[in-house]
Amino acid sequence: MRHWVLVAAATAAVIAGALAVNPAQGTVRASRPAAPSALPSAAAPDPAKATLPLDCGPFPTAVALSFGAVLDGRPSTVVAAHCAAENGTPPDGVYLLTPGQDGRPQISATLVKPTEGLTVTELKLRSDGTITARARGYSSDEIPRYAPDLTVLLSWHHQAGGGWLRSRTTEPATKV
Known part of the structure; x- marks a missing residue:
């Protein structure tokens, strides 16, 4: 038992000596950004002030759905327009x-x-930071644009190296 006490004391002395010679400077930084979380819209980027890459000709753009969140440690807005x-x-x-x-x-x-031809009906942030969406779509160009025949479930998960990994599930739309 006495041997371990001496080893612990010697180790503590070496560490204390190293810190005395070269004390740590600066601040401690978290190795990972803050966990994704919801953000009040007033604190998130305003989609009305963004230039969205939509070719609308003489028509204005319309924001259908949006939410604010802290993603990758930054205030963000996810917007369907x-x-x-x-x-x-x-x-x-x-x-x-x-x-x-x-x-x-x-x-x-x-x-x-927009070239995917989807109409987004739901847009959410899950507690694990995954962005999810539900959309209506079309199985072919022959389907009239007023009668979507597919329900599309989408999700995006942030990758460690940056970027978003997308998954997509398609099922027949339910008739109302």
Whole structure:
């Protein structure tokens, strides 16, 4: 027993001596960013101030759904938007907005391209940081754009090296 007490005392003396010669400087940093969490919309980037890559011609863009969150340690907004056309159901684009250097939100990721032809009906953040969406879509170009025949479930999980890993599940739409 006495041997272990001497070993512990010697180890403590070596560590104390090393710290006295070269004390730690700076602040302690977390090795990982804060866990993803919801963020009040007032604290998140404002999608109305963002330039979204939608080709709307003379029509304005319309934000269908959005939520604020802390993702990857930064305030972010996930937004589903489309062209505010006077008829039909224009497809949505889903974008991840983060604060830009000029104070305007910038697009840090495109999660759904409008060319995919999806109409997003639900957009959420799970407690594990996964972004989820439910959308309506079409199985072929022959399906009328007013009668989507697919329900599409999407999710995005943030990858450690950056970027978002997407998964997609498609099922027949239920008739109402």
